[in-house]
Amino acid sequence: MSAQAAPLAEAAFRQVMRAWATGVAVLLVPEGGGWQGMTVNAVTSVSLDPPSVLVVVARGRAAHTALVPACGQVFTLSVLAERQASLADRFARHCVRYLVAEEAEWTPAGHAVVPGALGWLDCRVAAAHEAGDHTIVVATVEAGQSSALDGASPPLLFWAGRYHGGERLRALATGDPTS
Ligand SMILES: Cc1cc2nc3c(=O)[nH]c(=O)nc-3n(C[C@H](O)[C@H](O)[C@H](O)COP(=O)(O)O)c2cc1C
Numbered sequence: 405m406s407a408q409a410a411p412l413a414e415a416a417f418r419q420v421m422r423a424w425a426t427g428v429a430v431l432l433v434p435e436g437g438g439w440q441g442m443t444v445n446a447v448t449s450v451s452l453d454p455p456s457v458l459v460v461v462a463r464g465r466a467a468h469t470a471l472v473p474a475c476g477q478v479f480t481l482s483v484l485a486e487r488q489a490s491l492a493d494r495f496a497r498h499c500v501r502y503l504v505a506e507e508a509e510w511t512p513a514g515h516a517v518v519p520g521a522l523g524w525l526d527c528r529v530a531a532a533h534e535a536g537d538h539t540i541v542v543a544t545v546e547a548g549q550s551s552a553l554d555g556a557s558p559p560l561l562f563w564a565g566r567y568h569g570g571e572r573l574r575a576l577a578t579g580d581p582t583s
Contacts, residue, residue, distance in 0.1 A: 425563040428492050431459060432503055432516050433479040435470040439503045439516035442467035443496040445562050446538075447481060455545040457481070457527060460538045466500045472539050477529045479543070480511065482518035483550070484560040486569030491518060492560060511547055522559055523550030 426445040433440050446460035459481070461468045471477055484492055495501050508516035509524075517524040527543035534540075551557065558570030 422564050425561055428484045428560045428562050428567070429481045430484060430491060430495050430503075430518050430521075431461075431467060431471075431479055431481055432508075432518075433467055433470040433477065434515075435466075435500075438505075439508060440467060440470055441495040441501050441503050443492045444481070450542060455548075456530065456542060457525065457545055458540055458542050460535070460540050462538050468539060471529060471541055472532050475529055475531070478513075478515060479527050479529070480515045480517045481525045481527060482521035483523040484518065485520060485522050486558045486560050488518070488520065488560055489567045489569075492562075492567065511549075513547060521551075522553070522557060524548060 427447075429444050429447050431442045431444045433442075442461075442465060444459055444461070448458050450456040450458050461471060471479060503516055503518065505516075507519070509519040511517055511524065511526045513526055515526055525545050526547040527545055529541055530544045531542040532539050533542070555570070561568045561570075
């Protein structure tokens with residue numbers, strides 16, 4: 405009988421995944437007449453035809469309740485810039501957070517996105533697949549726009565459990581303590 409590997413301890417799994425660098429986005433979904441936000445980094449482009457993305461959402465999260473039972477539910481993703489770490493913090497807190505109308509920018513379809521984001525996508529839920537304690541939400545992208553990706557406004561990055569920006573990463577690489 406072949407020996408089965410012991411399941412990876414949660415702490416060890418988390419530690420490996422801390423090495424995985426990602427961008428950071430705010431997911432906004434309509435709920436109760438407002439736009440409920442959640443910070444997400446489990447976002448991947450899935451298909452070009454039709455344009456699709458996936459986002460992985462923990463079960464039990466308020467955004468999960470708003471998103472998952474409804475195929476066809478609209479939501480937006482806003483790709484955060486380095487200077488928007490405080491927004492990422494705000495929408496990662498444990499309790500429902502809303503982007504109020506005065507704070508929002510609006511897509512042509514009338515959906516809320518984060519002003520000053522590096523890009524946004526207008527999405528519609530196409531499928532939801534249960535995966536452990538999370539749900540993989542696959543969505544068709546109905547519209548999108550990005551700002552000029554010329555380096556003038558670097559993305560917000562998440563690595564080793566912390567936010568980073570372009571300048572900070574360059575400083576880590578060069579050991580420049582002044583950055
Ligand atoms: C950088 C970052 C990325 C995150 N990415 C995800 C994600 O992809 N999926 C997810 O379910 N939660 C993610 N979270 C956690 C949620 O933002 C957080 O649990 C949620 O906003 C809390 O909402 P609640 O009030 O419903 O508990 C992330 C948090 C941070 C700080």
